[in-house]
Amino acid sequence: MTTSIPTALANFYGPNAGYVLELYERFQKDPTAVDAATRAFFEEWTPPPSPVPVYVNGGAASSAPVGAAAVELHKAVAVANLAQSIREYGHLAAQLDPLGSKPPDDPSLHLDYHGLSEADLRALPASLVGGPVGERTETAWDAIGELRTIYSSYIGYDYDHLRIPEVRTWLRSAAEADWFGPDQMPIDEEALLARLTQVESFEQFLQSNFPGKTRFSIEGLDMLVPMLDVILAQAGQTGIHEVLIGMAHRGRLNVLAHILAKPYEMLLLEFKDPVNSASQTRLSQLGWTGDVKYHAGASRMLPGSDMFDLTVR
Structure with a gap:
């Protein structure tokens, strides 16, 4: 039984998703280029003729042609890398100065840096972004938009320097579940x-x-x-x-x-x-x-x- 790429990626996101997809690309070109355990995994993971669901304006999925699989795979890697860039460097685009000075920003936060367009993101599933955001949205476009709101709005989350993986994971989940969002009560x-x-x-x-x-x-x-x-x-x-x-x-x-x-x-x-x-x-x-x-x-x-x-x- 084979599994489509977005479904299998549900347990991977950020740099992990990008790494897995790059390994899969390598495996497609030359199965001996990966180790035996990874090769066995990808043999079960090999997508059927229509592997990547394409979302049309956030609506129902349609099947991508076989010839487009490699292109979609490359874009899926790019989406995972973009999501990770926002998680790591989104605070550099957060508007923290009450006087309105322009934040420093970072090139990796932008679509063109990763060779992506809005249409690309609308055509790919939110599962590529992962985390709580990927679970509550449909398309990668919606998920990336939510990530920008979380990491590049008025709170600058910066936890990538922390050495304990469990702490980083907890902070990421807390931020993306909006635990630290502003109180909705009106201010006097x-x-x-x-x-x-x-x-x-x-x-x-x-x-x-x-x-x-x-x-x-x-x-x-x-x-x-x-x-x-x-x-x-x-x-x-x-x-x-x-x-x-x-x-x-x-x-x-x-x-x-x-x-x-x-x-x-x-x-x-x-x-x-x-x-x-x-x-x-x-x-x-x-x-x-x-x-x-x-x-x-x-x-x-x-x-x-x-x-x-x-x-x-």
């Missing part, structure tokens, strides 16, 4: 702007009033505070009772002020040396140990579905 843009203004105003105040004092500004990481707002709100809804943040120097003062609710007056007193004795009792309640201000921590009981303890160290 006015509330977000107000929060970011609060964060930025605090930094500007410290800069203008204490220009000679050492601090580690949150500027450039302003979204950390709204992000923590969301994470902590969700934590409170899922029954978490304690959150401990091992906070870096950068942004610590802003997080203490706006997430831990440490009063501004306490933070500003720490910019004056020495801290007057009248404030010592209150400062000790907020985690003050006499260390520099950007080493200080704090604790807070945060309201949620249940009250839970939030600590920064």
